Amino acid sequence: MSRPLWHVIEDPAYIINLYAGIVITLMLIGAVVIYVITQSITDAILTSLPPIFIALIMVAAKRVIKRSEVMIFGDRFVALRGTERVELPIYEVTRIRVRPVINTVRVVNTRLIPISSIPRFNTWSVTFISGDREIIKVWINENELDKLRAVIRKLCNERLICINIESAMSI
Numbered sequence: 001m002s003r004p005l006w007h008v009i010e011d012p013a014y015i016i017n018l019y020a021g022i023v024i025t026l027m028l029i030g031a032v033v034i035y036v037i038t039q040s041i042t043d044a045i046l047t048s049l050p051p052i053f054i055a056l057i058m059v060a061a062k063r064v065i066k067r068s069e070v071m072i073f074g075d076r077f078v079a080l081r082g083t084e085r086v087e088l089p090i091y092e093v094t095r096i097r098v099r100p101v102i103n104t105v106r107v108v109n110t111r112l113i114p115i116s117s118i119p120r121f122n123t124w125s126v127t128f129i130s131g132d133r134e135i136i137k138v139w140i141n142e143n144e145l146d147k148l149r150a151v152i153r154k155l156c157n158e159r160l161i162c163i164n165i166e167s168a169m170s171i
Contacts, residue, residue, distance in 0.1 A: 004071040004078075006151040010138040012065035020055040027051035068138050070128065072151055074159070079128065079136040086135055090161055093135070096152070097127040097166045101139055 027048050035044040066082035077093050079086040101123040122142040128135040140148070149165070156162040 002073060004073050005154070006070075006072040006148055008070050008138060008140055008144050008148075010068040010070075010140070012062050012067065016058050016062040016065070020058040023051050023055045023058070027055070068136060070136060070138055072148075072155075074155070077128070077135075081136055088130060088135070090155065090159075092130045093128055093163055094131060095129040095164045095166055096148075097129060098145065099125045099127075099167075101125050 030051070031044040031048040034047050035041060038044070069080040071078040072090070075090055077086075077088045077090050123139055124142065124145050125137060125139055126145070126148065127137040152163050152165060
């Protein structure tokens, strides 16, 4: 089997743990701030309960969500979601819809911290579409989105297979 031009694995456990970690961290900061302002440990604990429950629900939900995997080869498109497998010729993928999920503050075409080793924290929802049917939707980071754009450009230049990329905002 040939090597894919683009391969991404969306692991919901990682994404949900990341966001649950962010919620818990913000909750701890909020609890400390409330304790400093009110000098009441009870108020700090009571204000921390909703974020704790949100984080626990997020951790419990990760068991229900299926892992997704997308591979683009020179001649075909393969999508795996749980045990379901969809394999199509590459020319049947007609559009890719890109929407922001988490968008950090930035200036267009400028990185927040201009060092390439530091990851960009934007998360994008990418939907692969064949005709009017959605094949699969995955969340990817901005570096993977850049790689996907490069692969689509390469396919368009080499094979004259042009896939339309619809963006909800300028990227």
